[in-house]
Amino acid sequence: MRNEAIGLSIEGTDVKVAHIALSHKGVILKRLDIAQLPAPLGVPLTEEEQEKESMDAFQEAFGEIAEVGAPVDERAEDEGDEEEEDASSALLGILSGYNLRKAKIGVNLPEDSVSYYLLSDTFAVKGRKLKRALMELVAPKHERSLSPDMINYVKAADKNLLCMVCDQEPAFLDTLKELKRFLGRNKPYIGLIDSVETALMSLVRANHQVAPGEITALIYVCADSSRVSIMKGAEYMRLLPPIQEGASSPDFGKTIYSKILFEQDEGGLPDIDRVILAGDLDVPSAIEFFSEKFPKAKVETIKYGKFIGTEMEPSKIPAPLSSFALPLALARKSLEPTNPRY
Structure with missing residues (x-):
């Protein structure tokens, strides 16, 4: 049984991590971390950036006499993918610092990959049947074919539903598939993928x-x-x-x-x-x-719920607790998925 959770917020190149654990007495705050990726995950280089990468590699190999447009060898051309590889390696370094076999991971969806629909709650079904009904309703608005796993919903005010659709597979998941072979037995389990807004609103519902x-x-x-x-x-x-x-x-x-x-x-x-x-x-x-x-x-x-203890010295917390609102929300929601408040 995984009784720990790691909330992982990835916004551009900024990464924040919150690690919590559930005991019979309550929730323990184990660790908070901040890291920086050298580039956003899954973002391809522009032609201008690729040219700069190639020229930098050429100049490093042959000196400062290189001019724009000068031919480069295969070694220099290969440098164009280095930034994405570095981002993946940086994420691997972050994940390797945790015992992933004991924890569920909660991660946020990128802002530009989520579409929102406010719908009247007139549906007579629940659960996956409701997801399928929502999918049929919003599918014509999307070029990509949808599946129930790409849709989620929460109750909204005035007898409405907020329907959220993931327009594309998050780059984090693609990167994670590539990294699994490097993690060996320390394989991660994704327990939650949520939008920023709904994750934070769950903290408000639970604690205010x-x-x-x-x-x-x-x-x-x-x-x-x-x-x-x-x-x-x-x-x-x-x-x-x-x-x-x-x-x-x-x-x-x-x-x-x-x-x-x-x-x-x-x-x-x-x-x-x-x-x-x-x-x-x-x-x-x-x-x-x-x-x-x-x-x-x-x-x-924002309030985070009570912690019965922490394994961190106050002087080693890398930033004010408010900075970790999103990873803490993702971690708490992952740790207690059946808690109606979350």
């Missing part, structure tokens, strides 16, 4: 006491992008369009606030009762900013 009609803005901030999910009570209500600004921008808070105001002015979004913050942000500054912008709302950081 929200009233049935309460409107919550769940704000998740990465280095270069942000996402805002709106919940009504414990259920999904709507997603705001992706925001191409994150913690690396000094004005990301103002941009997020303006997007929420636009939804209120143009989209009929009700007043915000609660703001929940997660991701790569300066927590005190973010709480101060959004408390000022939403003076009637409760502003807080």
